[in-house]
Each structure stands twice: as structure tokens, then as C-alpha cells.
Amino acid sequence: MYSTRVVTSPDGLEIRKSGRRVALFTSGAQTVTLWGPRRSFKDGAVTVKHNIWVRVLPKAFAGAFDKQWFDAAQSANEESADDLLAIAMQYLNGAKPIEENGLVIAGPARYGRLKSDGKREEGADFSDFLGVPWHYPLEGKPNDPPERHQFGCLDCSGCVRMVMGYRTHDPNTSSVVSLSREIVPKHLPRRAYQMFLSAPGVLLTVRTKTGKPPDIAKLRPGDLTFFKADGEDPKEADHVGFFIGADLDGGFRFVSSRQKANGPMFTDVGGASVLTGNGLYARSFVGARRI
16 A cells, blocks of 8 residues: 655655655656666766666646556556666667667767867757757747757757657647747756756755755756856856766766767766766756756
8 A cells, every 4th residue: 555745845745655665746847756676877987876767747746646657657667668867878878779760869979069179069959869850839930950960969958858858758749848049938948047947847956145055965866957167157057967866986976968078978077977075066066956
């Protein structure tokens, strides 16, 4: 038998079975934390191991426990069906390409083409990786053509939109992804700072005005992590990734697509990919959001 317990900060519902926690639903969020079979993620010399799975509700949780959905999610975990975390790993260096209906939807992603100044070009969205035009019917936008030179590429926010939009939602019907460069409520916008300010879901924690760092104890794998790593950028956040859990040394790891690494990774190329300590991303961590 299952038992439920209301939780706060953030508000939600915890599900237990035989006194053991098995799921956490967050009010206003579609992602659900589920405890299931233990597994590991590896990138280079870095390994993250835990028993947390992340699956997506058809709409934001509003307080009612859907046992039918939960049972199906538990079965998917037992069968090792791809969840949000597994999908995020499908764009790392060395990942095997995945084809669906003649379209390569996953595989090693590059950040962007190399420019004459030695830096990688930004701007590669999920549709650029796919090499297909995309239509945003809820915004009344015409087909947005892909940048052909960005085929197979994903910048940091493009990677989030690939995983959270194209792969785990239906962007055409759920209004998850937005073409607009402006803030569109209840959409997953194009830029990291827009996601930080207005993406769907719940803002879990932020750096305070006095400089107190975000509360990492509130994070669960699958949460979006935001950073202000570029001192010349005036916006609230300039980089975004997914929190994936603690590594074997206890470091709170995140995966993101970066210029210096030329693609998604959670190793330490271009700065340690951990939220604790004194590294670049630990110092520049400004907050987290659960979609």
C-alpha cells in the first residue's frame, strides 16, 4: 500500500511504500522524482551513481496522485526505459546515434562551428541539431529554418530544449518550446536567462542579494541549474545545464553543453562541473528550476 505525505519548500507530495520513499511530485512542475533501480552515468573519468529516475507528467502536478501514471512510470524504471537523465546522456561524446523515422534524434553533439577567432559559434537549437525546420503554431510563427552549418550542434539552452522539449514533451501541442526571443509565459524560451526568469515549473532556489549561494539541498536530478559565468554579460544567467546527482567524490555534478568542450559533458573541461567548492561554476551558480 502507498502512503502520501504533503511536503513543503517546494510544495508537493511525497509517495511512500512500506515506509520507503518512492516518488516526489512537485506542485507546478511536470518532472517527477522516482526512486528505482540503481544505475550509473559515466563521462570520461567521472562517474555518477544513484537510484533516482526522472519522468514527465502530461501536465504540471496540481495535488492529485495519479496512481495509473505512477505505476506505468515505475514499470518503465524497472525495464530501464529512457528517462530524462538517460536522454540527456545521449548527446555526450561517444554516445551512439539514435534514429527515429529516418531522423537522427540523438548522438554526439557539438556546441557549434569553429569561428575565425577560435571560439565556437553559439545559437544551435534543437531544430539545428535535427536539421529540420520547426513550426511554432501557438505563437503563430512561420517555419523556422535550421542553420545548416549548425547541423548536429546544441548550445547550452538548445541542449535543454532538445531534452526537455523535443524528446520528453510534444513541442507542437504542449507549448513547451518557444521561438520568441522575448519571455513567453509557460513556454521554455530560447535563452538561459529567459529560462531562469520564466520557464515553466518552480524556481527552487536562487543566490540572494547578499550573495548567499543557492540551497543545493533542494535540488534533485533533472533540475535545471543556472550560472552567471561571463562577467561581461549583464543578464541574470548566461549558462544552463541539468543537475544529475553526486559523483563518487560527493561532488554535485551537472551536465551542460559548453564551448570549450565543444558539446555536452559533465567532466571538468572549461571548469569543474560541480556546484560545490571554489570552481568557476560553483562560484557562478545563481539558481535552479524544476520544470
